[in-house]
Amino acid sequence: MSKQLTKIQKAILDFIIEMKSGSGLTPTLAEIAKKFGYKNRSTAQQHLQAIEKKGFIKRSPKLSRGIELTLEDKFFIPRPILGEVAAGNPLTIYPDAIDTIDLPTIAHMPRDSFLLKVKGDSLKDAYIFSGDIVIVNPNMEPVNGRFVAAVLDDAAVVKRFFKKPDCIELHSENPEYEPMIIEKEYPRFQLVGVVVGVYRTMDKKVG
Numbered sequence: 001m002s003k004q005l006t007k008i009q010k011a012i013l014d015f016i017i018e019m020k021s022g023s024g025l026t027p028t029l030a031e032i033a034k035k036f037g038y039k040n041r042s043t044a045q046q047h048l049q050a051i052e053k054k055g056f057i058k059r060s061p062k063l064s065r066g067i068e069l070t071l072e073d074k075f076f077i078p079r080p081i082l083g084e085v086a087a088g089n090p091l092t093i094y095p096d097a098i099d100t101i102d103l104p105t106i107a108h109m110p111r112d113s114f115l116l117k118v119k120g121d122s123l124k125d126a127y128i129f130s131g132d133i134v135i136v137n138p139n140m141e142p143v144n145g146r147f148v149a150a151v152l153d154d155a156a157v158v159k160r161f162f163k164k165p166d167c168i169e170l171h172s173e174n175p176e177y178e179p180m181i182i183e184k185e186y187p188r189f190q191l192v193g194v195v196v197g198v199y200r201t202m203d204k205k206v207g
Contacts, residue, residue, distance in 0.1 A: 009051050012036065012044070016057065016067055023111065026067040081115045081133065101133055101199070110196060113137045116149055118158060122172035123147075126160075132200045134158055138193035147195035152180065153188045158195060 005013065015035055019027045027035070032044040048067070051057050060066030081101060101115065118132045126147070128134070136149045148161040150170065159170035159180065168189070170180040182189045 004054050005051065005056070008036070009047055009054075012047050013051055013056055017069065020069060026065050026069070028064050081117050109135060110137045110139070112139055113193070113196065115199075116156065116158070122174045122177040123158065124174050126173035128158075128173070128198055129200070132198050134195045135197035135199065136193040137196045140194040140196070142191060142194050149192040149195060151190045151192055152182065156192070161191075 012032060015032065016026055019025060019031075029041045029044050029048075032048070033039075033041045036044070038044050048057070048059060052059055056070060058068045058070055060068070113135055115133050116136055118128060118134060119130050121130060123129075128147075134147075134149065142148045142161045142163075144162050146161055147158060148170075149156060149158050150161075151157075152170075157170065157180070159172060162169040162171060166184050168182045168184075170182070172179070
């Protein structure tokens with residue numbers, strides 16, 4: 001792809017992909033012009049015309065956000081993996097990115113969401129396996145039955161969430177594991193976010 005585009009065209013396309021992945025919307029001409037310091041929108045327009053001519057986008061000039069990525073499942077964005085979550089016994093969560101993964105643009109990342117890597121087999125009956133990447137949205141309120149990422153005693157887990165009158169229960173999807181029972185007001189428990197997606201690469205190493 002980069003061999004077919006100029007450096008600035010590649011930068012503009014990357015910006016379009018990043019916005020589409022983050023918010024679900026492609027940028028306006030004004031946003032592109034502001035991002036790249038163009039005083040005139042026509043400069044951004046010229047670059048978009050060139051990118052469209054090379055087959056990477058389609059445009060609908062009458063729409064404010066009328067840019068459409070073509071074959072967008074072929075576009076990938078490097079995303080940091082911020083830690084590992086146990087689908088078994090809790091594992092330590094890392095303060096910085098431990099790895100990166102190239103996510104396709106069709107893997108929508110809600111605003112402020114982040115990636116964690118699953119370890120263990122306690123979610124196997126939900127078809128979430130060791131080595132899978134979960135997309136976690138910290139802005140969603142958990143409801144009973146949804147998968148959540150949580151920190152328990154300074155370790156991270158991903159489990160199915162159930163709120164009871166006097167406690168929280170975190171359930172596995174493997175009969176070999178007992179539910180985790182967290183008493184109400186337990187100080188060393190914190191919900192991190194709701195799991196909104198799972199991504200798996202076929203060539204990943206299971207571990």
